[in-house]
Each structure stands twice: as structure tokens, then as C-alpha cells.
Amino acid sequence: MTITPLMPVYPRCGVRPVRGEHCHLIDEDGTRYLDFASGIAVNLLGHSHEGLVGAIQRQAATLMHVSNLYGSPQGERLAQTLVDHTFGDTVFFTNSGAEAVEAAIKTARAYHQNAGEAGDASRFELITFHNAFHGRTMATISASNQTKMHHGFSPLLDGFKYAPFDDLDAAKALIGPHTAGFLVEPIQGEGGIRPASPEFMAGLRQLADEHDLMLVLDEVQCGVARTGTLYAYEQYGIEPDILATAKGIGGGFPLGACIATEKAARGMTFGTHGSTYGGNPLAMAAGMAVMEAVANEAFLASVREKGERLRSRLEQFIGNYPELFELVRGKGLMLGIKMKMESRPFYVHLRDHHQLLTVAAGDNTIRILPPLVIGDAEIDEFFDKLSAGAASFKVPEPA
Numbered sequence: 001m002t003i004t005p006l007m008p009v010y011p012r013c014g015v016r017p018v019r020g021e022h023c024h025l026i027d028e029d030g031t032r033y034l035d036f037a038s039g040i041a042v043n044l045l046g047h048s049h050e051g052l053v054g055a056i057q058r059q060a061a062t063l064m065h066v067s068n069l070y071g072s073p074q075g076e077r078l079a080q081t082l083v084d085h086t087f088g089d090t091v092f093f094t095n096s097g098a099e100a101v102e103a104a105i106k107t108a109r110a111y112h113q114n115a116g117e118a119g120d121a122s123r124f125e126l127i128t129f130h131n132a133f134h135g136r137t138m139a140t141i142s143a144s145n146q147t148k149m150h151h152g153f154s155p156l157l158d159g160f161k162y163a164p165f166d167d168l169d170a171a172k173a174l175i176g177p178h179t180a181g182f183l184v185e186p187i188q189g190e191g192g193i194r195p196a197s198p199e200f201m202a203g204l205r206q207l208a209d210e211h212d213l214m215l216v217l218d219e220v221q222c223g224v225a226r227t228g229t230l231y232a233y234e235q236y237g238i239e240p241d242i243l244a245t246a247k248g249i250g251g252g253f254p255l256g257a258c259i260a261t262e263k264a265a266r267g268m269t270f271g272t273h274g275s276t277y278g279g280n281p282l283a284m285a286a287g288m289a290v291m292e293a294v295a296n297e298a299f300l301a302s303v304r305e306k307g308e309r310l311r312s313r314l315e316q317f318i319g320n321y322p323e324l325f326e327l328v329r330g331k332g333l334m335l336g337i338k339m340k341m342e343s344r345p346f347y348v349h350l351r352d353h354h355q356l357l358t359v360a361a362g363d364n365t366i367r368i369l370p371p372l373v374i375g376d377a378e379i380d381e382f383f384d385k386l387s388a389g390a391a392s393f394k395v396p397e398p399a
């Protein structure tokens, strides 16, 4: 037998972490890495955060799981907290980002198809955007035009039309009698930390209003304080109808949610959707601990302040290496450095030779996604490693 016990769908690297301490990961052989990847925008309170760990330990010892057939004081509390801090009126909890997007897709379809006289059973299509990433389930790969995720998995799910990202006219041109809504990341993550323009987001909102469409935001990566507001839509001066959140919201514990307005959720009636684990008390305790830490103005202001500092230092830094770097983009502590060549070799170089963890992304971009609790010491350490990495980097010869 040659197949590995872990199904070989990930090209795993030699870093094998066994412990996390604040903004560092320590691997099997004791090597310390500065973690500016945060498990891809997940560990927003860093590793081994006392409040989060304590909340999980206490809840684990009290009650870990019960069925959603029972009342959920823990779920009601976190749902109310999310409702209080967002556009939404109601929340469905999931265990991952893809499931949160799935729930959002179903909510958008049911808005039209399960609303009786008020609805329109023929509306099912979502307009999505090039280079989007919405997860790896059948619906969420179908929602992306990225064929590398489709290969080997046909037939795709029907009902998605793709427009170029940030192109309002193209999105408008795809609206037809079957259109149910738009699904968009306000800031594309995997696609290369590409923020949508304010005009695009405002335009989608307006089109949605004009045509009775659902504006569905995938904030799985950019949400939960990452960009300096609790959710990124706040910085666009618009509100969605439905929003998918995950990654940061559990701080490392698997948790996601689909948040919707009362109107948008009109089709999600008894029996239409469910999840065995979704909203279990342990996940709710983790989510509450994260919200208590991040959903306040002082914390959000600190993210904005650190984001600006990191960004201006990055902009200065890339000026020293015009042959390597093109530009810096993003918001808050969701930053990307666009390179003048494929970004993966530099990301590997930083990881293997300078013990700095970042994430490669599309469009030649290196993602900088530190825990939101970084301080001056971690920012300084980051620039020490990044500078040493850029100085010692040899651009690979094109194959």
C-alpha cells in the first residue's frame, strides 16, 4: 500500500506543529515559527489564549453536545450577540465555512422558492465572481469559476453564473428571470487579498434592491474583526441580506454561522435545514469567548491601528525590493503583498529558512494574516524575518 493514512489531498510541508504559544508555533523538533498565517485567518486570539481555552475547558466539563431537538441557552446567547452586533436578525450555526456558505445559498434560494405567494419558485441562480473561493462542498465549488477545484467532480451543481470580480456592469448583465441573488467575498482571500471597490459593493446592493435579489456576503475569511470592523461590509456602508461567517469566529474551534435578516430568512421554516453538531454548547462557548474579546470598539480600533502600522511599514519595505514586490493591498490585518512573480517560492523560503509563516494566494500574492493580538514585538520580529528573507531570496529560474 502506498497511500498515506491521511488522504493525500494536501501537499503537506515539513512544518509539523505540536504546540502554540501566543503568536508562535513550535514544531515536533522544537523549531519556533512566527505565525502570520493564523491557520488561515482562524486563530485571531493567537494560540493558547487564556480566555478562549478556559471557556472551552469549562464548557467541555459541563456539557459538550446535545441534539438541536432541545432548547439551547448557549446558542440563543451567541445568536443574540451576533444579532446585536450585525445587520442580522437570525443565525444558523454550522461547523465550517463551507457549511455556512451552503446555508447561505439555501437561504437565498428558499427566500424565493419557499415564500408562497410572495415568492417565485423559478428563481435559483446566484451570480458569483471570478477567482472566488467559497469552500469545497459540491455547492461551494460550483459557486466558483476556478476549474482547478472542479476537476474530477462533475457534474457541478446547477445555478451559478460567474462575472469578473469588481465588474458591476458584468454582474448586471447576468441578471435574468431565474436570478436569486449575488454571492460575493467583499475582500477575496484565496483570490489574492483583493478588496472590492466601494462602488461595486454599493452597486450590487442597489441592483439587489431593484430586482428583489439576495445580497449574500461570504465573510468567512474577512469577517470577525480581521479588517478592523467586526465585519468588512461595515466599511462599505452597505448591509447584506445574508452573510456567511466562520474561520475567526471560533478562534480555532470549528464554528461557522449563516446570519440573515428576518426578511431574507423567510423561507427557512421548520424542517428545511439542520445540522447534528451545528451550535453545540462547546462551539457556542468558544464563539462567546471570541466575541467577548473582539466585539468592542477598543479591540477593533487596535486592529485598525496595527493594520495601518503594518501596512505603511510593508509599503516602505517593498520599495527596497522593486524587482520582487509590486504592491500591498487589503484592510486591517488582512494584508497581501503582490509579487512580480509566482508567490509560492517566496512563501516557502520565508517558512523554511526564516521560520516565518504566511500564506500563498492567487494573483502572485503572499497573505499576511497575523493573530489580531500581535504587539510591537511580533511586528518587529516579522520585519526582521521578512527583510532577511527578501535579502536572501533567489528568484527561481523559470522552468
Ligand SMILES: *Cc1c(COP(=O)(O)O)cnc(C)c1O
Binding pocket: 096, 097, 098, 099, 101, 133, 134, 135, 136, 185, 189, 190, 218, 219, 220, 221, 222, 246, 247
Ligand atoms: C476558508 C473559506 C471558506 C471555506 O471554509 P471551510 O471552513 O474551509 O469550509 C469559504 N469562503 C471563504 C471566503 C474562505 O476563505
